[in-house]
Amino acid sequence: MKRRDFIRNSAGLGVLSGALLSMGRFGDLMAAENYAMQLPYDFVAIKGGEAAAMFDKGIASLGGMKQFVKANQTVVIKPNIGWDSAPERAANTNPQLVGRIVEQCKMAGAKTVYVFDNTCAEESRCYKLSGIEEAVKKAGGTMVSGRSQSYYQDVTLPRGKKLKNARVHELILESDVFINVPTLKNHGGAALSVCMKNMMGIVWDREYWHGNDLHQCIADFAAYRKPDLNVVDAFRVLKRNGPRGVSVADVVTMKYQLIGKDMVALDTASAKVFGIEPAKVKHIGLAEQLGAGSSNIEAMKVNRITMGA
Amino acid sequence: MKQQHLKIIRVVISVCFLLLIAALFVDFRELIPTGWADPILFLQFVSSFIRFITVPVLAAAGFAVVLLLTALFGRVYCSVICPLGILQDVFSWIAKNTRLIKRYKFRKALNYLRYPLLALTVIFLLAGSIFALNLLDPYSIFGRIFSGIIRPGIIVANNGLAGLFEKFDIYFLYRLNLQLITWNTVLIPVITLALVVWLSLFFGRLYCNTICPVGTLLGLLSRVSLFRIKMDTATCTKCGKCSVTCKSTCINVKNLEVDSSRCVACYNCISVCPENSIKYERSMGIWKKPERGTDTSKRDFIGKTLLYGAALAGISRKSLSQEGTEIPPGNIPNKKNHPVSPPGSVSLKYFTDRCTACHLCVTVCPTSVLQPSFLEYGFLGMAQPHMAYDVEYCNFECTRCGEVCPTGAILPLTVEDKRLEQIGQVQFILEKCIVYTDNTACGSCSEHCPTQAVRMVPYDNGLTIPETDTEICIGCGACEYACPVKPHTAIFVDGNAVHQVAKAPHIEELEIEEQEEFPF
DSSP states (O other): OOHHHHHHHHTOOOOOOOOOOOOOOOOOOOOOOOOOOOOSSSEEEEESSOHHHHHHHHHHHTTOGGGTOOTTOEEEEEEOOOSSOOGGGOSSOOHHHHHHHHHHHHHTTOSEEEEOOOOSSOHHHHHHHTSHHHHHHHTTOEEOOOOSGGGEEEEEOTTOSSOOEEEEEHHHHHOSEEEEEOEEEEETTTEEESHHHHGGGGBSOTHHHHHSOHHHHHHHHHHHOOOSEEEEEEEEEEOSSTTTOSSGGGEEEEEEEEEESOHHHHHHHHHHHHTSOGGGSHHHHHHHHTTSOOOOGGGSOEEEEEOOO | OOGGGHHHHHHHHHHHHHHHHHHHHHOOSOOSOGGGHHHHHTTOHHHHHHHHHHSOOGGGTHHHHHHHHHHHHSSHIIIIIOHHHHHHHHHHHHHHHTTSOOOOOOOOOOHHHHHHHHHHHHHHHHTTOOHHHHHHOHHHHHHHHIIIIIHHHHHHHHHHHHHHHHHTTOOSSOOOOOOOOOHHHHHHHHHHHHHHHHHHHHHTTHHHHHTOHHHHHHHHHHTTOSEEEEEOTTTOOOOOHHHHTOTTOOEETTTTEEOTTTOOOOOHHHHHOTTSOEEEEEOOGGGSOOSSOOOHHHHHHHHHHHHHHHHHHHHHHHHOOOOSOOOOTTSSSSOOSSOOOOTTOOBHHHHHHHOOOOOHHHHHOSSOOEEEOSSTTOGGGTTOEEEOTTTOOOOTTOOHHHHHOSSSSSOOOOHHHHTTEEEEEEEEOGGGOHHHHHOOOOOHHHHHOSSOSEEEEEOGGGOEEEEEOTTTOOOOOHHHHHOSSOSSOSEEEEEEEEEEEOOOOOOOOOOOOOOOSOOO
16 A cells, blocks of 8 residues: 555545524613503403414404503513424414414514423423424514523512412513413313413422422412413313323314403313313412402403304 | 655544534534434444444444554554544643643553553453443543533533523523532543543653553554554664654654554654654564564463453353342332333343443433433443433433444434333332322322323312323333422332333323303
């Protein structure tokens, strides 16, 4: 072998490199005022349409998104993105719905719309497989991480019976508008997961809740922080094996949606949609006792909209 | 091309290898596809050898390529392929540029250390334990240092940077939780790193020529390699420049000799020789008689020991056992018979016999459930990764650890197989459950269970309580991780000594009741 051959041969190794970065968006930190609005209905119930279309109808009947989001405000949306499963499995909030809410917020003049969840499965997989990350980015929203404890700040819950302290995601504390977008589903421990149960995803130390009377903790937290708007996604409903589900066989397409400010009322109505006695979902009654809202939906002004055929 | 260029070629290739392998071990955002690990690590001697014994395929023949390279050109593995070797060159380079060390001086080989250490590694293998090899394999040492020390450092930097960007509303970086660094998992990497840094700062490649069994083994071959660095007795002026720059301290200017067993083919000497009288030369190789009468019996003994050792190591795997860990019953609140080894690792014995604890799986694990063990697999299994359900749980759809494992200790699984791969079984202790003790709702275990092997069934007072089905349990540890009863949970996974295939989850049709009107 010639010397130069040796050199040529020994140098025959490839070079590889990779670095991927995607840039986010800039924006200032400014707060605007939040108006207290008189809504035409206590809540709206829509059925029979696609998730995004039902939201458009429902929010329009409440006076439009401008009732809740003012120009230049920051909005944080908290869907259920707890699991790394596809929308068909109904463990997470419908991605089309989340995308449309982001769009509506942007159209109402929101400066930034943040979306996050403190997921149960690994976060990037949940964000991706749920379809929510893609939908939010397409709509001009910002996906934010909830995976590090450093994002959460200590708060005290003076009215809490069991839950006196919690660590809450900083965006919930800093944003002007907080929109809670749960998906209606069965829950092995809490019986049902709707608005109030979804709030567990904005806190860090939820294990404490499980270990210290889950229903009371859910109620305690509901009394601490009321979202500015709740949108219950019941387009696809996980009827059993919740909150994660095992397969699509656990899912029923119900094509429902509920929109309103009162979590207790929406959870009560959701229980009825699901087909379970609201009294069996203990945190509904406990939250009502703490003044978090009312379960007396018969006395409420409800707009019922039926779409399609 | 002149031989003076060899050095720069060596530097370029080695830097590429170092960066690529380092990138594999610090990638905390899954940017590098798992498929890249195989080609990047193809030439790592020990992992390739172990994999070849397990699965004798061409894709695992990297060690043979290294042997061939060594037989031809000497220890180029040590110079351009071994990440720990290259890392030491970085430290040596720093030492030289900071005038920490001005020159190297020829020193004799520490044969009384290097051969016994190689023999010890072989003896351990013969006895059926990979323990010594785990401690000494340079690639695995590098992996442990980067996975255990450098990676957390980079995550800290990332978190700082992410926090800064977030102030400007930029969210392409995100903060990560640092897994609690415990002394028992970083002890080994810290000690080895300290040793390597000290030796490389002051003594060049002394580590590689004294402690590293791979270096010693390849040294036996490089003594007789086809091309070797030689000094031209006719033109050499004995200026000593080559010897001063030799990291392996193997150039004896007095006798005009280069100790080929210690030369790592860095070519520093060639690039500094003003007379071009030290260079790569073709030797007669193994056919040429040594110039001086050398006692060959010693090298025969070592060579044969290695040969038989390597052969027997493969056989002994099957015969010798260190099945699981013997935990004295009653010493710990939850009686776990076995630790849990990662999915795809066949059995505890299969895994602990093959894993060199490089911690690449620990690095690529998206949930961090794979953690370096301490005594879970017993003393001799120290640092081999185990499923730490107190830290996290195994992702139902993830197969990354098996995709990257360079030794074949974790075999790759398809997602379909992974969903049924039972690495352990659920154990439920009713008397410890919150629902039983506190009479309050929980369901955290069932909530996380991907197969509903843990499901909530009606209990007193409108509550629900867990019920387990070990047949469909895959042992992912979600229930144990989520259980609020700490630290010794009410529900936990006991490892399977031999992994099993679980039954598929029960899927029943759902009865749908049509709702015509709003129910409120």
